[in-house]
Amino acid sequence: MAPTTSLFLRSAMLLLLLLVATHRQATGAVLATELRCQCVKTLQRIDFKTIQSLKVTPPGPHCTQTEVIATLKNGQDVCLNPEAPLVQKIIQKILNKGKAN
The missing domain is CATH 1.20.5 (Single alpha-helices involved in coiled-coils or other helix-helix interfaces)
Structure with a gap:
């Protein structure tokens, strides 16, 4: 050769x-998108009835803050402020609902 x-x-x-x-x-x-924070802007409040699912991502190498991403019933994803009292109540309500089953 x-x-x-x-x-x-x-x-x-x-x-x-x-x-x-x-x-x-x-x-x-x-993926590269997972190596940075996903939430740039957050909402302080949202109507609990519009939430289909909720994803809470703890701080880590990808992002130094806790991120709360709600998927709404219309399919839209929105970021919620994890420090907001209403958001904390929503998280507790979902956690308590899971314990009741």
Whole structure:
């Protein structure tokens, strides 16, 4: 095999490996969007009846603050201020509802 062919094959294999690694990273559990805070603006209050689900993310390497993301019944996601008294009541209400079952 000629030296240029061998170099070409090595380059092609390296490119293929890079593409596979990039694809794995893009489809894996850790994405670039998870490495920063998701909530830029937060709401102080929201009508409890409009909430379909609630996700609470504790502080970590991705973000230094607790994030509360509510998915509304219309499909919209909104960020809630975890320090707001009404938001804390909503979280407690959901936690207590889970204990009652």
